[in-house]
Amino acid sequence: MKFISYNNISFKKTKYYQQLPLEEKNVFDILSSVFHFKVNNYVLEHLINWQDVPNDPIYKLIFPRKDMLLPTDFHALSLLYQSGLDQKTLMPFIEKVKKKMYPEVKHSETSIPKINGKRVRGLYSNFETIVSLFPDPMVKTCHSYCSYCFRWIMFNNKEAQQNSSYSDPNEPIAFLKAHPKVTDVLFTGADPLVLKAETLQKYIDPVLEIDSIKVIRISSKSLAWWPYRFTTDKDADNLLELFKYIQSKGKHLNFCAHFTHPRELENDVVKEAIQRIRQTGTIIRCQGPIVEGINDTPEAWSTMWNAQIALGMIPYYMFIEADHNLESCFRIPLAKALEIFQTAQKQTTGLARTVRGPVFMNDLHRTLLDGVTTIGDQKFFVLKSLQAPPNTIGEGTIKLIPYHETTKDAGDLMALFSNKNEAVLNA
Ligand code: SF4
Known part of the structure; x- marks a missing residue:
């Protein structure tokens, strides 16, 4: 198979773009102007199940999704796109939205x-x-x-x-x-x-x-x-x-x-x-x-x-x-x-x-979410440091943080595994 790569512009010329539901086309047009997009012919032809789009997991693994943007930015960009402005005129706004979404990469x-x-x-x-x-x-x-x-x-x-x-x-x-x-x-x-x-x-x-x-x-x-x-x-x-x-x-x-x-x-x-x-x-x-x-x-x-x-x-x-x-x-x-x-x-x-x-x-720790434990009537996540920077307590240390069924965030692992901090039992 010869490698053929598509970006957000060339993908729109493929039959795959043409068969996307209208809502997905709009999401693609807006999101792919802000975020990265690249797909190749192997993924398009052999990995994505087009019958199941937009729920197909490989489709979701490649195509940007609406939730990647703040709802207000998505709405504002939608209005700008609907107004028919060309890409060049839209660019300053796209760049502004893009900068807001830059991931914060921490290094000690x-x-x-x-x-x-x-x-x-x-x-x-x-x-x-x-x-x-x-x-x-x-x-x-x-x-x-x-x-x-x-x-x-x-x-x-x-x-x-x-x-x-x-x-x-x-x-x-x-x-x-x-x-x-x-x-x-x-x-x-x-x-x-x-x-x-x-x-x-x-x-x-x-x-x-x-x-x-x-x-x-x-x-x-x-x-x-x-x-x-x-x-x-x-x-x-x-x-x-x-x-x-x-x-x-x-x-x-x-x-x-x-x-x-x-x-x-x-x-x-x-x-x-x-x-x-x-x-x-x-x-x-x-x-x-x-x-x-x-x-x-x-x-x-x-x-x-x-x-x-x-x-x-x-x-x-x-x-x-x-x-x-x-x-x-x-x-x-x-x-x-x-x-x-x-x-x-x-x-x-x-x-x-x-x-x-x-x-x-x-980037600063390898920390294992090792389990859940109960002390008294309180539940905690058990965290174990697998690898840590040299200036911290180091590998093998175990810490507890409060358990919440919906939390997606373990907090600041750097602070948690620093020398000064004890387990956050009562936080
Ligand atoms: S996660 Fe890895 S393979 Fe996927 S886009 Fe990023 S660097 Fe490339």
């Missing part, structure tokens, strides 16, 4: 690596043993965009890309050599596997020469969005050779595969892609967020985890949608997420039960 001072007091651009180090690397070409795009993505401000934004990434492949080397406690590097993006194998190798090669680096992690949704990347793409074989080469250098290669719905694992091409990756010796660990209207049932997760095990992958994390936008329409209540996780786990093979969740996908 310790997460910005420095050499001689100077920031090393494109590196983030939230925990002592791992550094996330953002080479310039990797932050630009993905094979399709997920509606819930919080990295969308990077897409089509040269300034944001330049400020948070590096271009010289040797840029991270001095920092990594000076910090031998760092054993893992994570290549992330957008999606690193959009790049040609040759370009990827240019950025990975210098890191392979550092003895203290033992694990190379690559985070990608390409198995779900474009499995042909590993089968029939021109340099699919070169990419798989690169995977072997990384391991030949004595490194563990971990493919962090992002899956959101069991349908992403169903067809033959994704199964073949998984098999080809596994034949290189690469371990595939699977993770994804729990998202309202897409996978917020125990069946979605147990089916997905069982399929992952059957295909030889390891279910790794169920994340709670990032806290970059607490009002996000993609979040579900914490109590519901916990119940879905616990019920789904009971429906899985024992091998899938090592999966962790629900875990807050927070």
Whole structure:
């Protein structure tokens, strides 16, 4: 299959746009002018069930939804669109609305690596043993965009890309050599596997020469969005050779595969892609967020985890949608997420039960929502810090926060897991 990508303008020329209900067309026109939108022919032809639009989970995973905007902004934009103004005239208002929706991405001072007091651009180090690397070409795009993505401000934004990434492949080397406690590097993006194998190798090669680096992690949704990347793409074989080469250098290669719905694992091409990756010796660990209207049932997760095990992958994390936008329409209540996780786990093979969740996908902490406990006549959520920045109490600490059936927010995890704070029993 030849890769064909559609943006908010070219998609409107497809038969798929033509068959959308009128209400969905309006939502698409307005929302896709504010938010990111990109879809490819594989997703359109093989993943979305068009008979079930707008309720289809994969449709919801790609297409922006009305609730992503404040009702007042949606209404104002609708009126402007109805007035027939052209895109150029509308642009200043769209930009204003867009800026309001920028997700807040927090970083602690310790997460910005420095050499001689100077920031090393494109590196983030939230925990002592791992550094996330953002080479310039990797932050630009993905094979399709997920509606819930919080990295969308990077897409089509040269300034944001330049400020948070590096271009010289040797840029991270001095920092990594000076910090031998760092054993893992994570290549992330957008999606690193959009790049040609040759370009990827240019950025990975210098890191392979550092003895203290033992694990190379690559985070990608390409198995779900474009499995042909590993089968029939021109340099699919070169990419798989690169995977072997990384391991030949004595490194563990971990493919962090992002899956959101069991349908992403169903067809033959994704199964073949998984098999080809596994034949290189690469371990595939699977993770994804729990998202309202897409996978917020125990069946979605147990089916997905069982399929992952059957295909030889390891279910790794169920994340709670990032806290970059607490009002996000993609979040579900914490109590519901916990119940879905616990019920789904009971429906899985024992091998899938090592999966962790629900875990807050927070830039400063990895925190597990471990259960609910009752003290006296009060109920509490039990939170456990899985990983924490060096200046906090650290891993393994357990805290309690008041239980509310509808809350979607655990509060400020940084403050909760700081040295000074005790469990918030009476809050
Ligand atoms: S694949 Fe990842 S980076 Fe790309 S749009 Fe989806 S969540 Fe965002």
